[in-house]
Amino acid sequence: MTTKMFGAKVPRVEDQRFLRGQGRYVDDLLTDDPRLLHSAVLRSPHAHARIVDIDVSDVLDVEGVLAVWTWDDLTGPMAEPLPLLIPHPTLTHGRTQYALAKDEVNYVGEAIAFVVAVDRYVAEDAVSRIRVDYEFLPPVVGIAAARAATAAVHDDVPDNVAARMEQENGDARAAIASAPHTLALDLDVERSACTPMEGRGTVARWDPDTSRLTVWSSTQTSTGVRGCVAAKLGLDLAKVDVITPDVGGGFGVKINHPWPEELLVPLAAMTLGRPVKFTEDRREHFISSAHERAQQHHVEVGFDDDGRVLGLNVEFWHDHGAYTPYGLIVPIITSTQLLGPYKPQNYRVVFESLYTNTVIVTPYRGAGRPQGCFVMERTMDAIAAYLGKDRTEIRSTNFIQPDEFPYEHGLVFQDGRELTYDSGDYPASLAKLKKLVGWDEFEDFRAEMAAQGRRVGIGLACYVEGTGVGPYEGAHVHIETSGKVKVATGLTTQGQGHQTAFAQIVADTLGVRFEDVEITTGDTRKMPYAVGTFASRAAVMSGSAIHLAALRTKEKALRIAAEALEASEEDLEIADGVVSVRGTDASIDLGTVAVLSNPLRYAFDEASKAATQFSVGDPSKPPVAEDDEPGLEGTDFYSPPRSTFANGMHAVVVETDPDTAEIRILTYAVVHDCGHLINPMIVEGQIHGGVAQGVGGALYERMAYDESGQLLNASFMDFLMPYVTEVPTSIAIDHLETPSPLNPLGIKGAGEAGVIPSAAVFAAAIEDAEGFPITSMPISPSELFELRLAHADEPHPLPEEIR
Amino acid sequence: MTTEQLHDVRLHVNGSVHEVQVPARRLLSDALRHDCGLTGTHVGCEHGVCGACTVLVDGTPMRSCLMLAVSAVDAEITTVEGLTEDDGSAQGRLSPVQQAFSDCHGLQCGFCTPGFLTTITAGLRETPNPTEDEAREMIAGNLCRCTGYQNIVKSVLRASQIQAERGEA
Numbered sequence: 001m002t003t004k005m006f007g008a009k010v011p012r013v014e015d016q017r018f019l020r021g022q023g024r025y026v027d028d029l030l031t032d033d034p035r036l037l038h039s040a041v042l043r044s045p046h047a048h049a050r051i052v053d054i055d056v057s058d059v060l061d062v063e064g065v066l067a068v069w070t071w072d073d074l075t076g077p078m079a080e081p082l083p084l085l086i087p088h089p090t091l092t093h094g095r096t097q098y099a100l101a102k103d104e105v106n107y108v109g110e111a112i113a114f115v116v117a118v119d120r121y122v123a124e125d126a127v128s129r130i131r132v133d134y135e136f137l138p139p140v141v142g143i144a145a146a147r148a149a150t151a152a153v154h155d156d157v158p159d160n161v162a163a164r165m166e167q168e169n170g171d172a173r174a175a176i177a178s179a180p181h182t183l184a185l186d187l188d189v190e191r192s193a194c195t196p197m198e199g200r201g202t203v204a205r206w207d208p209d210t211s212r213l214t215v216w217s218s219t220q221t222s223t224g225v226r227g228c229v230a231a232k233l234g235l236d237l238a239k240v241d242v243i244t245p246d247v248g249g250g251f252g253v254k255i256n257h258p259w260p261e262e263l264l265v266p267l268a269a270m271t272l273g274r275p276v277k278f279t280e281d282r283r284e285h286f287i288s289s290a291h292e293r294a295q296q297h298h299v300e301v302g303f304d305d306d307g308r309v310l311g312l313n314v315e316f317w318h319d320h321g322a323y324t325p326y327g328l329i330v331p332i333i334t335s336t337q338l339l340g341p342y343k344p345q346n347y348r349v350v351f352e353s354l355y356t357n358t359v360i361v362t363p364y365r366g367a368g369r370p371q372g373c374f375v376m377e378r379t380m381d382a383i384a385a386y387l388g389k390d391r392t393e394i395r396s397t398n399f400i401q402p403d404e405f406p407y408e409h410g411l412v413f414q415d416g417r418e419l420t421y422d423s424g425d426y427p428a429s430l431a432k433l434k435k436l437v438g439w440d441e442f443e444d445f446r447a448e449m450a451a452q453g454r455r456v457g458i459g460l461a462c463y464v465e466g467t468g469v470g471p472y473e474g475a476h477v478h479i480e481t482s483g484k485v486k487v488a489t490g491l492t493t494q495g496q497g498h499q500t501a502f503a504q505i506v507a508d509t510l511g512v513r514f515e516d517v518e519i520t521t522g523d524t525r526k527m528p529y530a531v532g533t534f535a536s537r538a539a540v541m542s543g544s545a546i547h548l549a550a551l552r553t554k555e556k557a558l559r560i561a562a563e564a565l566e567a568s569e570e571d572l573e574i575a576d577g578v579v580s581v582r583g584t585d586a587s588i589d590l591g592t593v594a595v596l597s598n599p600l601r602y603a604f605d606e607a608s609k610a611a612t613q614f615s616v617g618d619p620s621k622p623p624v625a626e627d628d629e630p631g632l633e634g635t636d637f638y639s640p641p642r643s644t645f646a647n648g649m650h651a652v653v654v655e656t657d658p659d660t661a662e663i664r665i666l667t668y669a670v671v672h673d674c675g676h677l678i679n680p681m682i683v684e685g686q687i688h689g690g691v692a693q694g695v696g697g698a699l700y701e702r703m704a705y706d707e708s709g710q711l712l713n714a715s716f717m718d719f720l721m722p723y724v725t726e727v728p729t730s731i732a733i734d735h736l737e738t739p740s741p742l743n744p745l746g747i748k749g750a751g752e753a754g755v756i757p758s759a760a761v762f763a764a765a766i767e768d769a770e771g772f773p774i775t776s777m778p779i780s781p782s783e784l785f786e787l788r789l790a791h792a793d794e795p796h797p798l799p800e801e802i803r
Numbered sequence: 804m805t806t807e808q809l810h811d812v813r814l815h816v817n818g819s820v821h822e823v824q825v826p827a828r829r830l831l832s833d834a835l836r837h838d839c840g841l842t843g844t845h846v847g848c849e850h851g852v853c854g855a856c857t858v859l860v861d862g863t864p865m866r867s868c869l870m871l872a873v874s875a876v877d878a879e880i881t882t883v884e885g886l887t888e889d890d891g892s893a894q895g896r897l898s899p900v901q902q903a904f905s906d907c908h909g910l911q912c913g914f915c916t917p918g919f920l921t922t923i924t925a926g927l928r929e930t931p932n933p934t935e936d937e938a939r940e941m942i943a944g945n946l947c948r949c950t951g952y953q954n955i956v957k958s959v960l961r962a963s964q965i966q967a968e969r970g971e972a
Contacts, residue, residue: 011905018913019901020894021843021883025914028842063806119837121828122807197847197855197914197948248845248914249948282848495912495949681908685950689911692951716852716946724939724952731953754951 005504005514006745009681012500023246026201026218027279037066039265039278040123042113042130043288044105047141047357047709048153049134051103054113058129064118065126066272069264071102077232078267082258085224086327090165091353093157094324097360099232099260104137106153106322107358108709109287111260116268116276139357139709143296143319146354153322153355160355162324167335169410170346175311179302183382184800188776189371189759191294191319191703192696194364195721196494198248199280200289202262204269215242215266220255220492221532222522228258229266244522247494251693252363253290254494255534256326286714291703292330292364294319295371299379301344307383307394312344314375316351321360328353330361330368332414333466338372339409339419341426341462341647342380342398347411357709363534365693366755369465374777377461377760381767391764392430392439395462399426414535415469417642423738424647426462429671432734433460437651437669445653455658456666459764460651461757467646467674467749468540468742472639474529475542475549477506479557479632481598481607483577483591485510485517487549489542490530492522496538496751497682502546504678505745509550510557511574512590529637536646536749539678544638544743552634557593560632564588564596594632599623644740646748648672650691650757652728654765661785663699663766668728673736675748683750684733690754692727697755698762698778700726771796810873816841817885825872831865832856834872835882843883843917847946854945857918858882864925883917886924899965900924900958909958911949919945923959932963 017023030036059068071079081096101112113130117123138151140160145151149159176182202217213235219225219242226242229235247254261278268276280289297316303309318331335349380398384391400407402425409419434440442458449456475489487506493499503517520526521542522533531541554574561579562569565586572579580587595611603609610616617623624630653667670687677683700720704713713719720726739746763774766784772791776783791797809824816839823838830849835841835858844867847855851869858867859881887895897905900923910916919942926941927933933941938959939952947955 012908014913015905015910018910018916019883019897019904019920020887021841021917023843023913025842025845027846028836031837031842032840120833121826195948197853197912197946198845247912248847249912251948282850282853495914497911685908685911685954688951688953689949690951693948715850716848717850721946721948723943723946724956725943727951727953729935729939731951 038120047139048137052133055131064122166350168348172311172313172346172348175346176302194251194253196249199285202265204266205275244492250494251365256362290362309344311346326362333368334372374759421645433671457769461760466643467536473541474637475545488526490527536751548636597632646674661781669732674750676746687754694755694758831870832867855918900962903958903962907957
């Protein structure tokens with residue numbers, strides 16, 4: 001009997017090639033092709049300027065340079081602004097950049113000219129010889145400057161506001177006005193970024209013999225890139241293939257598309273008739289890909305004596321950078337996911353999405369949720385502090401209860417669907433977390449540490465994450481005559497182990513050996529209908545689609561096998577790739593079933609003789625029945641009515657140094673509920689990575705822009721991404737599995753979870769250690785030191801009441 | 804502009820000789836990847852901070868993005884492609900460090916992995932039985948954005964075990 005693979009800690013199949021140095025990332029492709037050309041981009045050194053003149057006359061003198069493009073050289077759709085990917089009715093002033101800047105630059109790093117040469121060194125030499133005359137314009141940097149609007153990022157956008165959006169359930173302001181207690185909080189989160197180890201990259205090859213363009217891109221959406229390349233270059237979709245090879249991490253930044261280079265590289269390849277490559281370097285990644293996180297919030301909350309929230313009114317300002325290619329997704333997620341596992345009786349949220357002369361903002365792992373979680377959890381902690389109650393008690397009072405699912409919030413989520421939670425058990429999760437971190441024993445520990453002159457604090461934070469957003473994913477399952485199973489799904493992979501997790505699903509659903517299953521992702525030649533990898537959706541969406549496609553394939557296999565074995569389908573079972581009649585010796589392997597599924601005129605090997613015209617079939621019927629197709633394969637799509645909501649809770653114990661204000665992590669605990677786990681090893685790996693990114697975002701990482709819009713820390717030397725020395729030495733993890741009723745496997749997404757509560761949980765623990773409120777993240781030791789000085793006169797202030 | 808002068812450079816990599824012609828400014832990382840075709844060595848920052856491009860130069864971990872190809876002529880270089888052990892099979896057997904990463908889920912996207920593998924290979928030569936703290940110390944100069952390092956630390960300890968087991972066998 002085949003071992004059940006779903007739920008097992010199966011070692012990853014992709015590791016073999018990665019460990020041997022045989023992975024194939026974009027920059028590894030075509031390295032042995034002597035015709036391959038390389039490219040470099042001239043980027044704006046100024047945050048806001050009008051381009052008066054671009055002089056490229058010296059460029060072509062550089063030996064080895066083949067071509068240079070500026071906006072003036074672009075024609076047709078390439079000369080138009082890049083697409084605004086996700087329009088929204090409230091995005092009244094959306095703006096996107098050009099592939100190469102036309103007339104004006106709006107952030108340091110914006111692409112101005114594109115050079116193609118025999119190697120990258122020469123291309124960069126050439127870039128340095130381009131002369132641009134700029135007329136400087138006043139830069140708008142930071143949310144305060146954007147709100148003040150003394151200068152405009154775009155002349156035709158009043159007050160730097162791209163969108164103002166409001167949602168309300170009930171009457172929050174009235175509820176707060178009549179509540180027994182009220183509090184107001186002002187909260188800030190700064191910018192950070194995905195910073196995958198591999199930056200962006202694109203290779204393109206135009207084949208004049210077949211008039212076909214092949215593009216390899218380090219993207220989170222092959223189909224998205226394909227659509228844009230075809231539209232911008234004026235090619236029929238059928239002439240464009242986009243392949244996502246191995247990707248060295250994404251974390252959100254590679255879902256935005258098309259990047260200028262994703263269009264310019266194919267354009268150059270077609271123009272020059274030679275393959276062209278672009279590989280982003282680290283500085284370029286900092287100044288010309290995307291950032292996220294920066295928001296300012298003002299919260300007003302009304303509650304009763306038990307801490308039950310009666311009304312919550314949140315206003316916030318979202319810094320989306322210079323352009324809005326990804327629409328309002330990040331602030332919409334913040335505004336809805338802020339609610340976490342709680343049910344405020346009345347909720348109103350209004351946000352403004354603001355232009356600044358800085359790098360664009362698109363989703364970074366968590367995508368607006370870390371900010372929302374920070375705001376809600378800071379509010380819960382403030383209520384607890386005000387009432388003098390345990391922080392877990394306030395949360396319990398406000399939890400949606402297990403018998404209240406599906407729970408409707410009366411809001412619209414990021415997918416345009418109702419914000420309705422499908423399942424969860426928050427009280428059970430909290431009970432697990434309290435046990436895991438030793439919540440009830442903490443005061444003893446605090447006293448013990450205090451006796452040694454040490455200062456410690458504990459914090460917790462809860463979140464709910466909408467995962468597996470639509471619209472759909474698909475899968476194609478094909479059993480070859482060898483019995484090997486080839487599966488394709490269109491979304492992409494950037495380290496999540498899809499080749500393993502998806503093969504586990506197929507092995508169980510079909511009843512084949514795990515080793516016989518091969519998964520292909522992100523290749524438009526194999527699966528042209530797909531959306532992409534984001535919003536913790538791959539397992540839910542493609543996992544479900546693959547399961548459904550495998551079921552179709554199995555159905556067909558059973559039908560053909562039943563005929564061949566002269567048995568009833570109900571009496572058949574499939575294990576280890578063999579179909580057998582229960583309780584008998586009669587069996588047929590799936591490879592043979594595949595042979596029989598495809599009526600042949602010509603045999604190609606010994607086995608296929610069985611399917612030729614004089615060997616098989618009823619001569620009175622068509623060889624392929626009217627409602628059938630040749631081949632043992634199945635295609636299906638999964639399109640959910642709405643997102644499925646995973647959840648989790650983190651707790652951390654920190655020690656703050658009384659002198660240096662250094663912050664040390666003593667204990668980190670995670671309780672996580674993503675429904676049924678396909679591969680617990682992979683899920684825990686995702687959590688580990690998320691927590692580490694969360695530590696970075698909470699304690700180390702920020703984008704240090706100066707007032708003129710220069711990013712001062714655009715390197716790994718200065719942007720403090722955690723090494724092993726900064727992360728917790730261990731992360732205690734416990735799982736709860738409340739299956740989703742929305743998909744056949746009962747799964748929920750897990751990819752982003754680890755990072756969502758980090759800012760909130762560290763702020764809570766530091767606040768608990770220090771006694772004064774922490775309202776802005778990230779926090780460095782020097783900032784904590786400054787806060788100590790500021791609170792020297794009043795070390796334990798109470799939260800501020802509205803009236 | 805004048806033509807860039809090229810230098811004949813003989814690189815000894817993983818026991819093979821690669822004769823390449825490169826300008827003086829060509830980084831060793833670029834020479835390995837683009838001239839020798841050994842793309843297992845990855846470039847993550849090009850300023851010596853992330854460690855993804857780490858190779859062994861005469862057995863010592865070096866950032867190949869901070870070294871010029873012309874300065875590597877007399878050295879014996881080992882890249883990730885050269886870590887497997889000859890067991891008569893076409894692919895070779897995974898080294899203790901490689902095997903440990905597979906056992907412990909020490910990698911996700913795999914981009915930083917070659918730098919960790921080479922660094923730990925050298926580290927275990929110096930410290931064959933590291934404590935957990937020593938394992939952390941061993942990898943403290945390499946960046947990974949996927950794993951949170953938890954399983955990389957486990958991989959170092961596991962590699963030490965495998966190395967000992969294979970030594971006894």
